[in-house]
Amino acid sequence: MLRFLAAALALASSAAAFAAPSAQPATVRLDYTHSGNALSDSYAIERVLIEPLPWPGDMAKNFDETNRGQNRVEVVDAKTGDLLYSRGFSTVFGEWRTTEEANKLSRSFSESVRFPQFDKPVRVRILKRDERNAFSVAWSVEVDPKAPDVVKQQPPAPAKPIPILVSGPSPQKVDLLILGDGYTAADMKKFEADARRLSQHLFTVSPFKERANDFNVWALAVPTTESGISRPSTGVHHASPLGTRYDIFGSERYVLTLDNRALRDIAQHAPYEFIEILVNNETYGGGGIFGQFSTAAAGNAWANYLFVHEFGHHFAGLADEYYTSPVAYQPSDVRTEPWEPNVTALRDPARLKWKQHVTAGTPLPTPWPKKEYEDASRAYQKKRAALRENNRPESEMDALFREDLARTKTLFEKRAHRHAIGAFEGANYEASGYYRPAMQCIMFDRSEAFCPVCRDGIVDIIDLYAGPAGR
Structure with a gap:
C-alpha cells in the first residue's frame, strides 16, 4: 500500500483542491430534529446551510435504486414534483425506537440530509418503510437555497484534512x-x-x-x-x-x-x-x-x-x-422480510433474494451445527459478561475472543455445507425466523472475509457512487 503514502506526499493537503471540479454544485445540508417514541414520531426543521466544499458526488448518479435503508430522502422540484435526487439511509432514532426505553418515553434526535444544490426551490421528502416494507412519505419541507435564512458562511475548519x-x-x-x-x-x-x-x-x-x-x-x-x-x-x-x-x-x-x-x-x-x-x-x-x-x-x-x-x-x-450476543433491541413477533441484503425471513425459499449464489440441491433452510454452536456460545457469553463486570484487563477479553473464534472454526470446518451459500437459521439478533447466507462471515463473527452475498451488497454501493468496475 505504498501508494497511500505516495498520494499523501504528492498531493497538496487542501481537501478543497481535490474535492470536485469547479463546475460541481454547492452542497446543501438540511438539519432537522426527529422526535418520538416506539409508537409515533415527528420532524421539525432546524436549519438549512451551504457547506464549505462543493458536492462530492457524480451528478449523473443522483438516483438510488438499491432499496436499502429504513428511510429514504428524495429531493424533488418544488413546482413539478420531478425527482432530482434520492438516497436510502437509516438513523439512530430508528434503532433507539426498538429499545425498551422507547416504550416508556419520547426522545429527540438531530439528523441531517445532504444533497447537491439545484437552481430552483426544492421539496425535501423523508420517507420511511411501512408495515408492507414499502416506502411512504413521513415528512416533507420546501427548501430554497437562496432564502435569506439559509446559512451561507461557515466558521473556519477546526482541523486540517x-x-x-x-x-x-x-x-x-x-x-x-x-x-x-x-x-x-x-x-x-x-x-x-x-x-x-x-x-x-x-x-x-x-x-x-x-x-x-x-x-x-x-x-x-x-x-x-x-x-x-x-x-x-x-x-x-x-x-x-x-x-x-x-x-x-x-x-x-x-x-x-x-x-x-x-x-x-x-x-x-x-x-x-x-x-x-x-x-x-x-x-x-x-x-x-x-x-x-x-x-x-x-x-x-x-x-x-x-x-x-x-x-x-x-x-x-x-x-x-450474529444472534447470541446481548443487544438492546427488543425482539419483534413480526417476521417481515428485512431490507438488508444479507438476511432473510425465508418466507418463500424459491424466491430467496440471493438464489443466484445457491448451488442446486442445497437444502433451504440449510443444516448447520446450530445447537452445538449455541451451547458453546452461552458459556462464552457468560465468561464475557463476567470479565466486563469485574473490569478485567482488555487482554483477557482479547484472549477470550481468540478462543471463541478458534472454537467456532473447529466446529464448522468439516461440516457439510461449510462453504455453501444457503439459508442458515440464526441472524439479525434472532435465533429463529431469520436466516443468513453462509455458515460464517465477517457479519456473523470475527472471521476474516465477507461471504459472497455481503460482497455483492458492498459492490452495489461502490457502483452507485463510482460506477461499475472497468467502466
Whole structure:
C-alpha cells in the first residue's frame, strides 16, 4: 500500500483542491430534529446551510435504486414534483425506537440530509418503510437555497484534512472520511497512523481490495484535552468534539455519537460520502448506522475487524448475522422480510433474494451445527459478561475472543455445507425466523472475509457512487 503514502506526499493537503471540479454544485445540508417514541414520531426543521466544499458526488448518479435503508430522502422540484435526487439511509432514532426505553418515553434526535444544490426551490421528502416494507412519505419541507435564512458562511475548519489515499476527483470516486475522537494534540501522529493502518487493512478485504482505486480516503481529527472517549458504565466521562461514547442504549460495547450536528459541522470541512470515526481507546467497541457513520476502537486488538465489520453496516446496510450476543433491541413477533441484503425471513425459499449464489440441491433452510454452536456460545457469553463486570484487563477479553473464534472454526470446518451459500437459521439478533447466507462471515463473527452475498451488497454501493468496475 505504498501508494497511500505516495498520494499523501504528492498531493497538496487542501481537501478543497481535490474535492470536485469547479463546475460541481454547492452542497446543501438540511438539519432537522426527529422526535418520538416506539409508537409515533415527528420532524421539525432546524436549519438549512451551504457547506464549505462543493458536492462530492457524480451528478449523473443522483438516483438510488438499491432499496436499502429504513428511510429514504428524495429531493424533488418544488413546482413539478420531478425527482432530482434520492438516497436510502437509516438513523439512530430508528434503532433507539426498538429499545425498551422507547416504550416508556419520547426522545429527540438531530439528523441531517445532504444533497447537491439545484437552481430552483426544492421539496425535501423523508420517507420511511411501512408495515408492507414499502416506502411512504413521513415528512416533507420546501427548501430554497437562496432564502435569506439559509446559512451561507461557515466558521473556519477546526482541523486540517489529511489526504490518506487520493485516486481521483471526488465525483468519480467514493469519498471516505476517517474522523478521530479522543485524540489530544499530542496524539495527532497516532491518529494519522491509526487512520492509515486501518484504511490500508480495509483494502486487503474483498471486495474493497479489488475496488481500492474507486476510493478516496481523508482523515481529520479535532484535538481533545484528554485521551479517549467517555465510557459511562465505568465512570469515565471525557469531553470530545464529536461526543462519541460507549454504552449507547445500555450496551457496553456499542459506540456512537448522538451529537449529529457536531459531527456534521466538523465533517463538512473534508470531502465525504461515508464516515468512520476512530476512537482513541483500547476497550473493544464500535457501531455502524447505514448512511450515517460507523465507529471503531482504534487501540483494540480487534480494531481491523471492528473497522471492516462496522463499515459494512454503514456503507452497505449489511445486517448483523450474529444472534447470541446481548443487544438492546427488543425482539419483534413480526417476521417481515428485512431490507438488508444479507438476511432473510425465508418466507418463500424459491424466491430467496440471493438464489443466484445457491448451488442446486442445497437444502433451504440449510443444516448447520446450530445447537452445538449455541451451547458453546452461552458459556462464552457468560465468561464475557463476567470479565466486563469485574473490569478485567482488555487482554483477557482479547484472549477470550481468540478462543471463541478458534472454537467456532473447529466446529464448522468439516461440516457439510461449510462453504455453501444457503439459508442458515440464526441472524439479525434472532435465533429463529431469520436466516443468513453462509455458515460464517465477517457479519456473523470475527472471521476474516465477507461471504459472497455481503460482497455483492458492498459492490452495489461502490457502483452507485463510482460506477461499475472497468467502466
